Amino acid sequence: MATLITEVDESAMDTPNSPPKETAAHLADWVVRKGVHRGTIDSLVEGFARRLIEAGIPLSRMNFMVQVIHPLNQVAFWVWFVNADMFSFRPPRGQTSDQRFGNSPFKVVFETGQPLRRRLTGDNMVLDFPVLQDLIDNGATDYLVAPVRFSDGQVNGLAFATKAPGGFSDLHCDTLMRAARILGGPLETMQMRDLATTLLETYVGQHAGKRVLDGAITRGSGESIRAVIWYCDLRNFTPLSESLPMDLLISVLNDYFEAVGTAIEARDGEILKFVGDAILAIWPLESGDDPAAVCKTAIEAWRTARDNLATLNERRTTEGKPSLDFGATLHVGEVIYGNIGAPDRLDFTVIGPAVNLVTRMEDLTKKLSRPLLLSQSFAEAYGEAVENLGDFSFKGIEKPQAVFGLGAEIPAT
Numbered sequence: 001m002a003t004l005i006t007e008v009d010e011s012a013m014d015t016p017n018s019p020p021k022e023t024a025a026h027l028a029d030w031v032v033r034k035g036v037h038r039g040t041i042d043s044l045v046e047g048f049a050r051r052l053i054e055a056g057i058p059l060s061r062m063n064f065m066v067q068v069i070h071p072l073n074q075v076a077f078w079v080w081f082v083n084a085d086m087f088s089f090r091p092p093r094g095q096t097s098d099q100r101f102g103n104s105p106f107k108v109v110f111e112t113g114q115p116l117r118r119r120l121t122g123d124n125m126v127l128d129f130p131v132l133q134d135l136i137d138n139g140a141t142d143y144l145v146a147p148v149r150f151s152d153g154q155v156n157g158l159a160f161a162t163k164a165p166g167g168f169s170d171l172h173c174d175t176l177m178r179a180a181r182i183l184g185g186p187l188e189t190m191q192m193r194d195l196a197t198t199l200l201e202t203y204v205g206q207h208a209g210k211r212v213l214d215g216a217i218t219r220g221s222g223e224s225i226r227a228v229i230w231y232c233d234l235r236n237f238t239p240l241s242e243s244l245p246m247d248l249l250i251s252v253l254n255d256y257f258e259a260v261g262t263a264i265e266a267r268d269g270e271i272l273k274f275v276g277d278a279i280l281a282i283w284p285l286e287s288g289d290d291p292a293a294v295c296k297t298a299i300e301a302w303r304t305a306r307d308n309l310a311t312l313n314e315r316r317t318t319e320g321k322p323s324l325d326f327g328a329t330l331h332v333g334e335v336i337y338g339n340i341g342a343p344d345r346l347d348f349t350v351i352g353p354a355v356n357l358v359t360r361m362e363d364l365t366k367k368l369s370r371p372l373l374l375s376q377s378f379a380e381a382y383g384e385a386v387e388n389l390g391d392f393s394f395k396g397i398e399k400p401q402a403v404f405g406l407g408a409e410i411p412a413t
Contacts, residue, residue, distance in 0.1 A: 023055040023056075023057075023175050023178070024175060024178035024179065024182060026051070026055065027048065027051055027052070027055070027178075027179060027182055028182050030047070030048075030051055031044075031048070031182060031183070031186055040190070041064070041078055041088070041187065041190045041191070041194070042078060042086055042088055044183070044186060044187070044190065045062065045064050045078045045080055045086070045183075046080055046086045048062075048179065048183060049062045049080045049082075052175075052176075052179060053082065055175070057160075057162075057168075057172055057175060057176065058162045058163070058164035058168070058172070059082065059160060059161075059162060060081070060082050060139075060140065060161050060162050060163045061079070061080065061081050061082070061135075061140070061159075061160070061161040062079075062080045062158070062159065062160055062161075063077060063078065063079050063080070063157075063158070063159040064077070064078040064148070064156070064157070064158050064159075064183075064187065065077050065078075065106045065156060065157045065158075065159070066148075066156040066187070066191055067110065067154060067156060068090070068191070068194075068195070075090070075106075076088065076089075076090045077089050077090070103129060103130060104129060104131060105118070105129050105131065105132075105143075105145045105157075105159065106145060106157040106159070108145075109145050109146075109147050109155065109157045110155050110156070110157065113147050113149070113155045114147065115144065115145060115146045115147060115177065116144070116145045117142070117143065117144045117145075117173070118132055118142075118143045119141070119142055119143075119167055120132065120135060120136050120140050120141050120142055120143060120167070121141045121142075121166075121167065135161055139163045140161045140162065140163055141162060141163055141164060141165065141166065141167045142161065142162050142164070142166075142167025142168045143159065143160070143161050144159065144160045144161075144168060144173055144176055145157050145158070145159040145160075146158050146159075146160070146176060146177050146179075146180035147180065148180050148183060148184045148187060149184055150184065150188040150191075151188060156187075158176075158179070158180045158183065160176050223336075223337055223338060224334055224335070224336055224337075225284050225285070225334070225335060225337045226284075226285040226332070226333070226334055226335075227282040227283060227284045227285055227332070227333070227335055227337075227350070227354075228282065228283040228285065228291075228294050228295055228297075228298045228330065228331075228332050228378070228381075229280075229281075229282050229330070229331045229332070229333065229335065229350070229354055229355060229358045230264065230269065230279070230280070230281040230282065230283075230298060230301070230302075230328065230329075230330055230358075231278065231279070231280055231281075231328065231329050231331075231358045231359050231361075231362050232260060232278065232279050232305075232326050232327060232328035232329070232362065233276070233277050233278035233279075233326060233327065233362060234253075234256050234277035234278075234324065234325075234326050235324070235325040235326060235327065235366070236325075237276070237277040240252060252324070253277060255312055255324070256277070256309070256312075256324055256326070257274060257279070258308075259305060259308035259309045259311075259312050260279060260305040260308070260309070260326060261279065262308065263301045263302070263304035263305035263307075263308055264279070264281050264301050264305070266301070266304065267283075267297045267298070267300055267301040267304070268283065268297070269281045269282065269283050269297075269298065269301055270282050270283070270284070272349050272350060273349060278359075278362075280349075280350075280355070280359075282335070282337075282350060283297060283298055284337075285332075291332065291381040292381060292382060292383045294381075295330070295332065295378060295381050295382040295383075296382065296384075298330055299330075299382070299406070302328055302330070302372055305326075305328075306371070309324060309325070309326070312324065325371070326371075327362055327365030327366060327370070327371060327372075327373075328362070328365070328371065328372050328373075329358050329359075329361040329362045329364075329365065329372070329373045329374070329375070330358070330372070330373075330374050330375070330378045331354055331357055331358040331361070331374075331375040331377060331378050332354075332375070332377040332378045332380075332381045333352070333353070333354025333357070333358075333375075333377055334352060334354055335350040335351065335352045335354050335355055336350065336351050336352050337349075337350050353397070356396055356397065357375060357394065357397060357401065358375065360394035360395060360396070360397060361373050361375065361394065361401075361403065364392060364394075364403065368389060368405075370389070370405050372405065372406060373389070373403050373404070373405060374386060374403070374404040374405065374406075375401065375402075375403065375404075376401065376402040376403075376404065378404075379402075379404040385407055386404040386405065386406060386407065387404060387405045387406070387407055388402065388404055389403045389404060389405050390402070390403065391403070
């Protein structure tokens with residue numbers, strides 16, 4: 001059936017002293033005075049919906065759907081029900097193409113930029129979207145999706161449903177269209193803040209991203225911190241890079257980084273960077289932290305990473321692909337944590353002799369056929385029984401360094 005779009009007459013919105021205009025003025029006043037200061041899209045949507053109810057709009061449900069820039073999600077949803085808790089969710093990217101999201105009134109509004117209305121009672125109902133039957137089953141009588149335009153031209157959607165007999169009146173629809181226009185600016189501001197946070201967390205890291213958002217953006221700004229430092233890289237990456245097509249090589253790296261990176265982040269480690277096939281991460285040691293406990297957390301992350309990789313290798317074996325393995329090193333030391341780089345291209349990372357040591361040690365994991373090596377400072381902070389593997393010299397480090405291994409390690413492959 002062809003899509004039927006009913007446009008709301010926006011000319012009524014300019015009628016002097018009309019009820020929609022007066023209601024919109026009160027809503028706009030609330031947004032300016034209180035709404036934008038509440039801090040989250042959740043609170044803004046919920047507060048706005050309740051004020052629509054107070055203004056006499058027979059609202060039973062309101063949804064806000066926005067297109068987002070995120071590696072895992074394509075849209076984000078906020079859902080408000082009268083006399084029920086507000087909630088929000090972000091469906092995985094794969095779900096945005098299924099029946100629920102691919103065949104949705106929101107998708108039509110996104111593409112056309114026009115409002116869409118469906119009356120849900122009577123003999124001439126047009127039920128061309130799956131969600132409409134769900135609404136009817138829950139007692140809805142009318143449904144309106146209004147476009148919410150951002151300043152860059154992106155169109156999002158604000159949907160309203162009612163259970164009132166006869167549905168929304170024309171004045172109700174005019175008011176709701178005004179509501180969508182009023183919310184556009186504040187919602188864009190909050191969404192842009194969320195976008196900035198998401199992009200920084202994705203490309204810089206959660207803790208470093210927060211520091212940047214808090215204003216730590218001056219080149220050379222930073223601080224000396226004590227941290228547990230992790231460094232690892234993938235075994236036999238050079239032969240893989242020379243033998244695999246680019247798309248398969250990227251797939252291998254993504255699988256490997258997921259297996260190891262999720263283990264680090266699950267134990268509150270901060271991944272600072274991916275360098276080729278290597279990962280640099282830290283666990284900052286704050287005042288009052290127990291170094292032994294943090295070192296044990298890093299060891300747990302390593303064991304989980306090995307387990308994750310073993311699971312991945314089971315799949316790869318069934319697919320006739322070679323197994324993957326990595327070598328890792330752990331160290332405890334002082335690092336400079338801050339902004340380094342060119343004037344207009346900065347990197348928020350760690351530097352210092354401690355970083356040099358942990359990266360130099362990693363090459364030794366291959367020579368000793370050990371999947372994990374520990375520095376002396378890590379072994380001392382860890383406090384558990386470890387195996388002294390001897391003293392070794394490293395390029396750029398003046399004195400030989402004692403290196404240790406765990407007593408019972410998973411053998412290197």
